[in-house]
Amino acid sequence: xxxxxxxxxxxxxxxxxxxxxxxxxxxxxxxxxxxxxxxxxxxxxxxxxxxxxxxxxxxxxxxxxxxxxxxxxxxxxxxxxxxxxxxxxxxxxxxxxxxxxxxxxxxxxxxxxxxxxxxxxxxxxxxxxxxxxxxxxxxxxxxxxxxxxxxxxxxxxxxxxxxxxxxxxxxxxxxxxxxxxxxxxxxxxxxxxxxxxxxxxxxxxxxxxxxxxxxxxxxxxxxxxxxxxxxxxxxxxxxxxxxxxxxxxxxxxxxxxxxxxxxxxxxxxxxxxxxxxxxxxxxxxxxxxxxxxxxxxxxxxxxxxxxxxxxxxxxxxxxxxxxxxxxxxxxxxxxxxxxxxxxxxxxxx
Amino acid sequence: xxxxxxxxxxxxxxxxxxxxxxxxxxxxxxxxxxxxxxxxxxxxxxxxxxxxxxxxxxxxxxxxxxxxxxxxxxxxxxxxxxxxxxxxxxxxxxxxxxxxxxxxxxxxxxxxxxxxxxxxxxxxxxxxxxxxxxxxxxxxxxxxxxxxxxxxxxxxxxxxxxxxxxxxxxxxxxxxxxxxxxxxxxxxxxxxxxxxxxxxxxxxxx
Ligand SMILES: [Zn+2]
Numbered sequence: 404x405x406x407x408x409x410x411x412x413x414x415x416x417x418x419x420x421x422x423x424x425x426x427x428x429x430x431x432x433x434x435x436x437x438x439x440x441x442x443x444x445x446x447x448x449x450x451x452x453x454x455x456x457x458x459x460x461x462x463x464x465x466x467x468x469x470x471x472x473x474x475x476x477x478x479x480x481x482x483x484x485x486x487x488x489x490x491x492x493x494x495x496x497x498x499x500x501x502x503x504x505x506x507x508x509x510x511x512x513x514x515x516x517x518x519x520x521x522x523x524x525x526x527x528x529x530x531x532x533x534x535x536x537x538x539x540x541x542x543x544x545x546x547x548x549x550x551x552x553x554x555x556x557x558x559x560x561x562x563x564x565x566x567x568x569x570x571x572x573x574x575x576x577x578x579x580x581x582x583x584x585x586x587x588x589x590x591x592x593x594x595x596x597x598x599x600x601x602x603x604x605x606x607x608x609x610x611x612x613x614x615x616x617x618x619x620x621x622x623x624x625x626x627x628x629x630x631x632x633x634x635x636x637x638x639x640x641x642x643x644x645x646x647x648x649x650x651x652x653x654x655x656x657x658x659x660x661x662x663x664x665x666x667x668x669x670x671x672x673x674x675x676x677x678x679x680x681x682x683x684x685x686x687x688x689x690x691x692x693x694x695x696x697x698x699x700x701x702x703x704x705x706x707x708x709x710x711x712x713x714x715x716x717x718x719x720x721x722x723x724x725x726x727x728x729x730x731x732x733x734x735x736x737x738x739x740x741x742x743x744x745x746x747x748x749x750x751x752x
Numbered sequence: 753x754x755x756x757x758x759x760x761x762x763x764x765x766x767x768x769x770x771x772x773x774x775x776x777x778x779x780x781x782x783x784x785x786x787x788x789x790x791x792x793x794x795x796x797x798x799x800x801x802x803x804x805x806x807x808x809x810x811x812x813x814x815x816x817x818x819x820x821x822x823x824x825x826x827x828x829x830x831x832x833x834x835x836x837x838x839x840x841x842x843x844x845x846x847x848x849x850x851x852x853x854x855x856x857x858x859x860x861x862x863x864x865x866x867x868x869x870x871x872x873x874x875x876x877x878x879x880x881x882x883x884x885x886x887x888x889x890x891x892x893x894x895x896x897x898x899x900x901x902x903x904x905x906x907x908x909x910x911x912x913x914x915x916x917x918x919x920x921x922x923x924x925x926x927x928x929x930x931x932x933x934x935x936x937x938x939x940x941x942x943x944x945x946x947x948x949x950x951x952x953x954x955x956x957x958x
Contacts, residue, residue, distance in 0.1 A: 462831065506791075510805065
């Protein structure tokens with residue numbers, strides 16, 4: 404096996420995106436994605452069985468699309484990498500079954516890798532690789548996690564995570580209660596145009612002194628969602644109009660404020676002057692703006708991979724697989740399963 | 753020569769050949785852990801048959817019916833393996849393998865195949881012997897029936913909790929030899945619409 408710049412195909416099926424990526428070492432060759440998001444839209448959230456069925460149908464065509472994009476043959480691959488958790492169990496299993504069989508058919512090794520660490524691995528792609536130690540804030544519809552990455556292939560620690568809803572989920576739920584469609588992130592963004600982010604002071608979860616003792620780096624968004632619902636109800640009960648732009652902007656500000664504050668606090672507390680953002684919520688421009696301003700003020704180097712590598716994708720999984728190979732790690736044994744609650748410390752299974 | 757994979761009940765993998773029959777078969781009737789087992793079973797079946805991927809001319813896939821989560825693992829594996837060797841997938845109704853095995857071992861007359869479909873339902877198919885090509889004569893597509901009220905059939909009722917990938921592969925080989933492919937649609941036989949309760953996503957709880 405080529406351990407200097409291995410050609411790796413990555414398979415990602417942990418949620419509603421079927422992602423197939425191909426890298427050669429740290430060079431991105433393909434990032435093909437099929438999403439079942441439209442099928443979930445009418446339910447207002449990801450339906451696990453719908454997602455798993457879509458993965459099964461999308462895998463073959465998406466693998467072919469990635470091979471075309473990369474102009475490589477399957478026979479050229481040095482290894483197959485696959486997400487084996489965390490994520491939706493039934494969805495993960497489709498990718499795991501396919502990855503093992505593909506690797507066996509090609510007589511190549513397989514690397515089972517952690518989805519969250521994969522999000523950090525997205526930043527390996529390109530000429531200016533991730534520096535460590537770094538704090539990473541991963542925010543999507545499925546997860547909200549703050550990590551300390553001392554070494555990407557051997558030492559990743561979970562600093563905190565959401566104790567209820569994921570940030571992206573909070574956007575979806577608040578969008579729904581404001582009568583906006585799914586997915587909520589872009590809809591809230593659109594509604595917030597021209598709104599005053601300081602119009603309404605919505606609560607910042609787990610930021611009171613007592614909470615900070617036990618949950619310094621954890622997040623909570625369910626109280627915020629309830630606060631928005633109550634505020635809107637009270638307005639409606641009083642027969643007053645609901646200022647949609649102000650509500651959307653103020654809600655978004657509360658989410659962004661708490662995400663960025665805790666991430667910056669982690670960098671400062673731990674003396675780590677580097678912060679990486681990942682996950683689909685990075686598409687939110689306000690989050691990027693606030694993160695840039697506060698990181699700058701605190702002397703922290705902020706890294707944000709291109710959006711196509713922030714949302715769930717196979718390229719980040721391939722990149723992490725390639726990194727493990729380059730660092731000399733042995734392949735995964737064939738017995739690994741899908742683990743919906745795989746801890747972030749299990750970088751490779 | 754075909755690799756055959758069925759995960760509609762347990763995890764079963766075989767290497768079959770029209771002339772040599774079932775060259776190797778490995779499996780378990782464990783109705784869980786398909787994702788964990790599938791790789792090992794493929795590797796073992798090929799090692800026991802002494803074949804390499806390039807020796808195979810295709811992959812037979814058991815399309816169900818069966819509990820969805822496990823079923824998909826085998827179909828995904830069959831499709832990916834076929835892609836890897838650049839050979840076709842041959843979809844086969846899993847109940848056909850059960851019926852073929854029963855007739856091939858001396859059974860005769862009408863046969864009702866019944867497997868577990870979870871949620872107090874059974875998946876049911878009716879057969880009437882083997883045809884001139886050696887393929888089981890399926891009278892109707894698999895369907896769901898209440899577990900406690902599966903309609904009586906004319907012949908013998910066979911409650912099966914395993915599907916032999918070897919038999920599945922033989923059905924594929926016979927269909928190929930007699931020019932009758934495809935014998936099944938290349939779609940999982942779910943027989944049931946998905947549940948539509950949105951999940952909380954992949955939040956990780958400590
Ligand atoms: Zn993700």
